[in-house]
Structures are given as C-alpha cells and as structure tokens.
Amino acid sequence: MLIVMRQDASQKQVDEVVSAVESKGCKARSIPGGDRVSIAVLFNKGALDEVWFQDLPGVKQAIAVTRPYKLVSRETKPDGTRIQVGNVTIGDGRMVIMAGPCAVESESRAMAIAESVKQTGADMFRGGAFKPRTSPYSFQGLGEEGLKILAKVRETFEMPVITEVMDLAYFDMVEDYADIIQIGTRNMQNFSLLRRAGQAKKPIFLKRGMSATVDEWLMAAEYIMAEGNPEVILCERGVRTFVRHSRNTLDLSAVPVVQKESHLPIMVDPSHATGFRDQVMPLARAAAAANANGLMIEVHNEPEKATSDGAQSLYPKQFETLCRQIRAIEKILKETDGS
Numbered sequence: 432m433l434i435v436m437r438q439d440a441s442q443k444q445v446d447e448v449v450s451a452v453e454s455k456g457c458k459a460r461s462i463p464g465g466d467r468v469s470i471a472v473l474f475n476k477g478a479l480d481e482v483w484f485q486d487l488p489g490v491k492q493a494i495a496v497t498r499p500y501k502l503v504s505r506e507t508k509p510d511g512t513r514i515q516v517g518n519v520t521i522g523d524g525r526m527v528i529m530a531g532p533c534a535v536e537s538e539s540r541a542m543a544i545a546e547s548v549k550q551t552g553a554d555m556f557r558g559g560a561f562k563p564r565t566s567p568y569s570f571q572g573l574g575e576e577g578l579k580i581l582a583k584v585r586e587t588f589e590m591p592v593i594t595e596v597m598d599l600a601y602f603d604m605v606e607d608y609a610d611i612i613q614i615g616t617r618n619m620q621n622f623s624l625l626r627r628a629g630q631a632k633k634p635i636f637l638k639r640g641m642s643a644t645v646d647e648w649l650m651a652a653e654y655i656m657a658e659g660n661p662e663v664i665l666c667e668r669g670v671r672t673f674v675r676h677s678r679n680t681l682d683l684s685a686v687p688v689v690q691k692e693s694h695l696p697i698m699v700d701p702s703h704a705t706g707f708r709d710q711v712m713p714l715a716r717a718a719a720a721a722n723a724n725g726l727m728i729e730v731h732n733e734p735e736k737a738t739s740d741g742a743q744s745l746y747p748k749q750f751e752t753l754c755r756q757i758r759a760i761e762k763i764l765k766e767t768d769g770s
C-alpha cells in the first residue's frame with residue numbers, strides 16, 4: 432500500500448498517518464518525492480484495506496501496490512532515482528562509465544590504469560580487493576591493502592571508487608573505503624549481506640544473479656531498501672545460458688524492463704557478460720543505445736599479465752575509442768528523442 436499525502440499536508444498529518452500505519456502492525460517509510468510526501472506501508476502480514484487510510488486528514492489517496500516489490504517499484508515512486516557520488520550523478524540521463532581492472536593487483540598498476548581511464552573518459556574507478564573466485568587456488572585479492580590503494584586512487588585522480596564486498600565479516604571495512612559498495616552476482620541472494628547493505632551509508636551496486644529472474648533481482652534490491660538504504664544501482668551482467676561462445680548471455684532486454692518496473696538506475700557490465708574483449712565493445716555500444724544509465728568496463732594496461740579476467744579486459748586504446756563511441760550514441764539519442 433502507498434499512501435500519497437496532499438501537497439499541503441502538514442507534518443502533524445503525516446505523523447498521524449504513520450501512527451495509523453503502525454497501529455495496524457506495519458512499518459511506515461516516507462518516500463522522498465517531488466512536491467509531496469508519500470508513505471509506503473511495509474511488512475503487512477495480510478491484505479490491507481485502503482479505507483483504513485484514505486479518509487485520514489491530509490491523505491490524497493491510498494493505492495494498493497500490485498507488485499511484490501514495493502519500495503523498488505515505479506508504482507511507489509514514479510520519478511527515476513538519482514544517486515550522487517562525489518561529483519558524479521547516476522540516473523540523470525548521462526551515462527556513467529566505471530572502468531578499471533578486475534582486481535587491484537598492486538599500487539603501481541592500479542595507479543597507472545586509473546590515470547589512463549581517467550584521461551580517456553571514465554567517471555569512476557572499479558577494482559576488486561576481495562575477489563569471488565571459482566577456484567580457491569586463484570588470486571583472492573589484496574584485501575585491506577587493495578582498499579587502501581583504491582583510497583589513494585580516489586585522492587590522486589579525484590574519482591569515486593567502487594569495490595565488492597563478499598561477506599559480512601568485512602562489510603564495515605569495505606564501507607569505510609568505498610564510495611559505492613558492489614554486491615556481486617554470486618551474492619545477489621545472500622540475504623544477510625543484503626540486510627547489512629540496507630543499513631549502509633553508501634550506495635549499493637547490486638549485480639544480477641547469474642540465474643536470477645528480473646523479479647528475483649528486484650526483490651533482492653527490496654531487501655536493501657526495506658532496511659532503509661534508498662540508494663541502489665542495479666547492474667545487468669549477463670545470465671548463464673547454454674551458449675559456449677561467451678561466458679554468459681547479456682540480457683539487454685532487462686534494461687527497458689527494469690526501467691519500466693523500477694525507478695532505480697540500471698547499468699550494464701558487458702565485460703563479465705561476455706568474457707571476451709572482442710565482444711565487450713559491441714555490447715557496450717548496444718547498452719548505450721538501449722539507454723542504460725551507465726557501464727562497468729574492465730580495462731587493463733597489460734591484460735596478458737592480469738591476475739584475473741585478462742581475456743575480457745580492454746586495452747586502454749580500445750577503452751578510449753569506446754568512450755568516444757558511447758558519448759556519440761548518447762548524443763544521437765538526445766537529438767532524436769521525440770518523446
């Protein structure tokens with residue numbers, strides 16, 4: 432249920448509606464909106480009746496939310512969510528480009544890649560300090576040392592940084608260093624991690640589970656929002672299919688579907704979706720044409736020597752070309768948008 436207050440509703444009237452919601456054993460959560468306050472009713476055990484709320488003073492309308500996800504849904508918040516991270520805005524119509532290596536491998540290498548991607552068009556730097564690896568014998572990341580290197584990148588190049596948190600034990604540490612906290616595909620339904628992310632003071636970048644439906648993915652985002660963190664960025668990173676020509680299959684149709692269903696920004700990661708650098712550039716261009724809110728791209732200055740995901744990492748020159756192409760596609764979309 433969503434209770435939409437009148438534009439001239441007083442704070443006292445809002446408080447009375449919150450009390451009425453709580454008296455039914457539910458939780459009330461204010462939704463920041465343009466010119467009026469809306470209150471989402473959460474954690475109801477059974478069906479709620481609109482008449483309980485619609486005649487309270489200051490209430491314009493009580494609307495049943497038909498989707499299983501409530502806070503995430505566009506029914507609850509028609510305007511797209513914008514997320515401000517340093518001087519970068521996600522969700523304002525300009526594609527945000529996050530780029531960097533799969534893993535932070537050493538300070539000198541991270542700094543060299545950061546300098547290059549910053550010069551050629553990245554808005555944010557990505558790099559894993561805790562790496563979810565299929566094999567326990569593969570490089571697992573530098574841990575806190577990697578986070579410190581990311582902090583140095585941020586300071587030196589004035590670029591926000593995004594990095595993954597893999598488990599609860601290191602959440603506080605990652606939250607201290609990161610500007611955006613990434614939850615990877617393997618943890619999309621790690622509900623205790625999602626709950627902790629909901630209490631974080633930083634935006635959460637929630638990758639789609641490799642076999643998750645859009646509904647399951649949006650419900651995972653709902654876990655984060657239900658705990659009180661409104662800043663969630665979704666990322667389509669491919670789903671597992673029967674094909675063998677690419678690592679995963681990029682589900683670009685998720686972009687318009689998510690944009691219709693949810694007000695949250697959606698970005699695309701063509702690197703993990705494909706696994707091969709020659710597929711990354713065409714699909715990144717396609718994601719821009721599909722009007723995604725941004726891209727996450729793996730870039731490495733010596734991909735042959737990368738500790739992980741070298742085969743899908745772009746060379747700096749390719750990244751430079753890609754950024755130019757993305758901005759050109761963006762321009763065409765703006766110039767030809769008749770809606």
Ligand code: PEP
Nearest residue numbers: 559615616617638668703
């Ligand atoms: C990553 O971005 O480094 C990563 C491991 O991605 P995913 O969770 O999508 O596999």
Ligand code: MN
Nearest residue numbers: 533729739740
């Ligand atoms: Mn990777």
